[in-house]
Amino acid sequence: MTENTNTDNNSIDRRTILASLGVSTAALAGCTSGTSTDPSNTSNSTDGNGIGAEGSDVFTSVEMGDANLEIEVADDASVEFINLIDPNGELFDQQRLASGETTISFEILGRYEDSVPTGDYELIALDGDEQVDTTTITLEAECTITDVLWAAENPDMEWDKNSPVWDKNAAVLIENKGNIPSLLTELQWTGAPINHLLSTETKSYYHETRLPPGETTTVYSGGRIYRTESPHSSVDCGELGTESLTVTAIVQVGDNPSYSQQIRYGGTERSCDLTILDNSSADSLSENGDL
Numbered sequence: 001m002t003e004n005t006n007t008d009n010n011s012i013d014r015r016t017i018l019a020s021l022g023v024s025t026a027a028l029a030g031c032t033s034g035t036s037t038d039p040s041n042t043s044n045s046t047d048g049n050g051i052g053a054e055g056s057d058v059f060t061s062v063e064m065g066d067a068n069l070e071i072e073v074a075d076d077a078s079v080e081f082i083n084l085i086d087p088n089g090e091l092f093d094q095q096r097l098a099s100g101e102t103t104i105s106f107e108i109l110g111r112y113e114d115s116v117p118t119g120d121y122e123l124i125a126l127d128g129d130e131q132v133d134t135t136t137i138t139l140e141a142e143c144t145i146t147d148v149l150w151a152a153e154n155p156d157m158e159w160d161k162n163s164p165v166w167d168k169n170a171a172v173l174i175e176n177k178g179n180i181p182s183l184l185t186e187l188q189w190t191g192a193p194i195n196h197l198l199s200t201e202t203k204s205y206y207h208e209t210r211l212p213p214g215e216t217t218t219v220y221s222g223g224r225i226y227r228t229e230s231p232h233s234s235v236d237c238g239e240l241g242t243e244s245l246t247v248t249a250i251v252q253v254g255d256n257p258s259y260s261q262q263i264r265y266g267g268t269e270r271s272c273d274l275t276i277l278d279n280s281s282a283d284s285l286s287e288n289g290d291l
Contacts, residue, residue: 051137051179058125058133064180066210067109069139071095073102073125077133081126087119108139109183109210109252116253118142118178141182143211143251145259147173150226150276159220168193168224174249174257175216184209184219186250191243193228193263193274196235211251219249228272237272240265 051062058079061072073079079097084106086092095104108116118140125132151159152167159166170192176182189195189203205222225245228235243265248258267273 051139056133056135059123059135062123062135062137064108064139064213065105066181068105068107070105071103071123073097075102077102077125078127079125079132080128083122083124083126085122085124086117087121088117092117092121109181115251118254139180139253141176141178141180141211141213141251141254143182143249143254143257144175144177145172145247145249145257146175146216148245148247148259148261149173150274152226153276157218165224165227168227170221170225170247172219172221172247172249172259173216174211174219176211176213176254178213178254180213180253182211182251182253184211184217184249184251187219187221188248188250189225190246190248192245192247193226193235193272194223196240196243197227197230197233226274228274229270234270235265235272236269237265237274238268242277 051064058073058077059071060074061070063070069084071082073082081094081096082104083094084092093106095106097104116139119138121137121139122134123137124134149157149171151157151169151171154171155167157171159169172187174184184207187205187207189205190201192203194203195201203223207219207222209217209219211217228237241264243263245261245263246258247261248256250256262277264275264277265272266275
């Protein structure tokens, strides 16, 4: 059977990072934890792409690119700093507009190795110590693993067939239902044939794969996930029965999704017979007491 779960990421305090970089007092003054907001200057409108900021007199455009949040302010706006406040009320980042500039960007993906909080962010425009305008935007990446595919059962996919054991590989399908991209940094495997072969509880493979919003991305495994033998060792499949494989995707934005798959082991050592069970097969076997 299959099961999807999500594990929360942890975020770090970017206020500490920004302070170590010498962020000015004026730039920090816009944090929601220390500044009251004039309701007349707040826009909570949402535009067609789900980011927000439509209707602000100062913020004329807010768009998410491949990795950066792109901000444009009105030509006649007097803005020196723009602060980006995360859903926890902490300063995520700040940028300074040079004289005559109307566009800046905040790097969302790739700059930090830790996770990025999702939810409602606040953009605050400052002219010196004076708050000029503020608006709320929504940044969400909702990633789900929808399937795990075995190369032996899907030979027509884009596998690297230069290896004689290419058919032991796996592919993970990850869907992002959010409005901004996320970044896959790692796939963690437990209970897979490769774990039994290597006698390890968890086997990790590192990735750097962008997960665009509104799309399903196919990620090919970095190792032979369904391999049961090597020149120096092998799995005695006759002793295992049915085991649960679980893969967890470590992503930079949003929660870490997990997916479980039931594998029935048969045969003998160096002559394994693997069968991936779907929901109906697993439920049927369970009812018969065979699991």
